[in-house]
Amino acid sequence: MSERFVASHIKALKPSGIRRFFDLAQSMEGVISLGVGEPDFTTPWSVIEASYHSLERGFTAYTPNAGLLALRQSICRFLDTRFHVQYHPEDEVIVTVGASQAIDLAFRAMLNPGDEVIVMEPSFVSYVPTITLAGGVPVVVDTYEKDAFKLSKDAVEAAITDKTKAILICSPNNPTGAVLTKEDLMGISEVIKRHDLFVISDEIYADLLYDDMYTSIASLEGMKERTLLVSGFSKAFAMTGWRLGYVCGPTALIAEMLKIHQYTIMSAPTMAQYGAVEALENGLSEVEMMRESYKQRRNYVVKTLTRMGLDCHMPGGAFYVFPSIKSTGLTSSEFAERLLMEEKVAVVPGNVFGDSGEGYIRCSYAASMKQLIEAMERMAHFIKQLTAEGS
Incomplete structure (x- = not known):
């Protein structure tokens, strides 16, 4: 097919660095993957059951464009109780197809060509491309380990x-x-407030906070x-494959976002929405577990990586560690590729999350302790081999 049929701004987009390593790991036998940010838990049974029951009752039609009112009401009660912020469900x-769609809707509704959005990095790989696809200009602000990667x-x-025009933050x-x-x-x-800006707050990991109260x-x-x-059900409720998120905000902007949602998505999957109501109403004990x-x-992974000689700050939330591999003399990509090929452990090179991520790797600890122990043993052997090479 002629390349003239492909939009130039799409052709310029780089494929996800996370998916590249995940796909490579999937093609190899015996790999322990600490790459993809996905819980190793199964969705709580009561959520699955609620979804089943919605199908049995014949609830298979479209929901309202904005989502089931019952779900929007549950979301508002949850946010009020948990984080002390009040929204009108009407x-x-x-309700969106994952938190990623909510972020996409936000930028498409907000940005005129050339509008700038400040993005803290290292950051999730889709932020910068999503801003670019909406006609905006991402302005990267680096964060550093010495500051605990805080903006x-x-x-x-x-x-x-x-x-x-806006700033995008993600905490955790x-x-x-x-x-x-x-x-x-x-x-x-x-x-x-002083500069009259807007903020898109990605709070998908807000319920995975370990040592403090979330704000x-x-x-x-x-x-x-x-x-x-912006938030959703993927991470805290182990519902990644259900593809369900939500966005809350001022009525005027939500109305414009809803127009885009109507034309491109119609509504989020009905059975998933019924499951999400159950998750919010009765599934929070599962989240705590x-x-x-x-x-x-x-705690185990940070302690073990530190013993290997890799500097690793203690993350306050989510389910990732971001250790420095600078002491090895390898780049992030070199380290990740050799670790995969030589020890069959898949991690993500830090530079896929922005230039400030170079010299680091991302390891997800959303894996069983048995897998984590084996992965850490393999990584320790790899570090030992690297040390021997350099001596």
Whole structure:
């Protein structure tokens, strides 16, 4: 097929670096994958059962474009109880096909060509391409291990121009696990209000916080009206394959996003929505169990990596560690490729999350302890071999 039939801005997009390593690992036998950010738990049975029952009752038609009212009401109760932010289910919530679609809707509804969006990096691989596809210009602000990979208000201030429209934050962060505290967010919110900006807050990992209370930037004074709160069911409820998320925000912007949603998606899957109602109403104890298990795994992995000689900050949330491999003398890609080929352990090179991720790798500890122990033993052997090579 002639290349003239492919849009130039699409051709310029790079494929996901995460998927490349995942696909390579899938083609090999005996690989332990710490690559893809997906819980190893099965979706809670009561959620599956609720979905089954919706099918048995014949609930197989489209839902309202914005999602089942019962689900939107559950989302609003959950956010009020959990994070002390109040939304109206009728006109301030859209149920989406995953949190990723919510972010896509946000930028397509907000951005005019050339509008700038500040993005903290290292960051999830889809953020920058999504902004670009919507006609915006991503402005990257690097975060650093010495600052626990936190975004500072001063760094935000320095990145603002007369074209800046919004800032995208993710806390807990993928890939670093960094958490922005209430104090961090208050400082950033003051900059946002002073420059009349908007914020898209990706809170998909908010329920996977280990040591502190979570603060949503939307709950801070004067921020709800200039925030889109994005979340979903994939991570906390182990529902990645259900593809269900949501976005909450000001009525006027939600209405514009809903127009795009109507024309491109119609509505999120009906059976998944019935399952999500059950998840929010009766599944939070399952989330607590999973979170405690992740915390134990996190502690083990950080301790073990540190013993190997790899500097690794303690992540406050999500289910990733982001150790430095700079001491090995290898680039992130070299380290990840050799580890896969020589020890059959799949991790993600840090540079796929932005230039500031070079010198690091992302390891997901959303795997069984048995797999993690074996993976750490293989990685320790790999580090020992590298040390022998260099001596």
